[in-house]
Amino acid sequence: MSGLLDQLRSSLQHLVPHHLLTWLMHRLSYCRIVWWKNLMIRSIAGIYRIDWSEAASDELQAYPNFNAFFTRPLTPGVRAMDITGESLLCPSDGFISQAGVITDGRLIQAKGRSYTAQDLLAGDPAVAGLQHGEFLTIYLSPRDYHRVHMPAAGSLQRMVHVPGRLFSVAPYTVRNIPGLFTRNERVISIFNGAHGDFAVVLVGAMLVGSMATVWHGTVNPPRARTIRNFDYTDQPTHLSQGEQMGHFNMGSTVILLLPPGMAKPDPALQPGQAVRMGQTIGQLQPS
Secondary structure, eight states: OHHHHHHHHHHHTTTSOHHHHHHHHHHHHTOOOHHHHHHHHHHHHHHTTOOGGGBSOOOGGGOSSHHHHHTOOBOTTOSOOOOSSSEEEOOSSEEEEEEEEOBTTEEEEETTEEEEHHHHTTTOTTHHHHTTOEEEEEEOOTTSOOEEEOSSOEEEEEEEEEOOBOOOOSHHHHHHSTTHHHHBOEEEEEEEETTEEEEEEEEOOTTOOEEEETTTEEEESSOOSSOEEEEOTTSOOEEOTTOEEEEEESOOEEEEEEOTTSEEEOTTOOTTOEEOTTOEEEEEOOO
């Protein structure tokens, strides 16, 4: 019965005005009317049992709007991270949706469903070097810390903004909508590290008002109609391991693609397992 309900809920998403609802949420989340933003913060914090102890501030007045709360920074040093270059770090809070090897150019989306790295990365040339490498997909819920950090050190080569749909990335839609991550709007960042190019993909979703990177600022809105490419090879931005690289406004999904030989993921990582930004999720291999 639950499977049929999930299919029905997923089918209804084809009829929902994704971009209109997301635009409306974006406007509401930036509203500075004090009683409104406080109501939103208290409501979400209560519903999702937000852990205030890690936040840089637990005072409502510290957040000029709801979005400032949702993208709140952590208290410095609250997360222990091994930044010696020996550990692969988890880029975000959330839980593991899927993890494994990129086989025949494909990544697992859910049981019985897969998609190509070529489609996910919109044909970026880094695809060739990622064959037989590792991938990790992390779903962020509204209760999670929404900033994304570097799993390993790297120099930014390219950023690609791919417009698209804004289907929910909740587990039931991931199980039922084919090619979900290749159909949704996303921001692709290609970094060059000790073992070659690796990719960090921020996948948009319904109600995700925007995505941002530390080198560009807000990437969307505006919501482009065509793919936008940003080349940084002549002025690469180097980011250290554990350094923030971007953030979501509202929850979504991070997909990490690593070249073969870069890391040996922890074999204990399984779909459904909760993870936290900065925790060790594998071992980086010597270059």
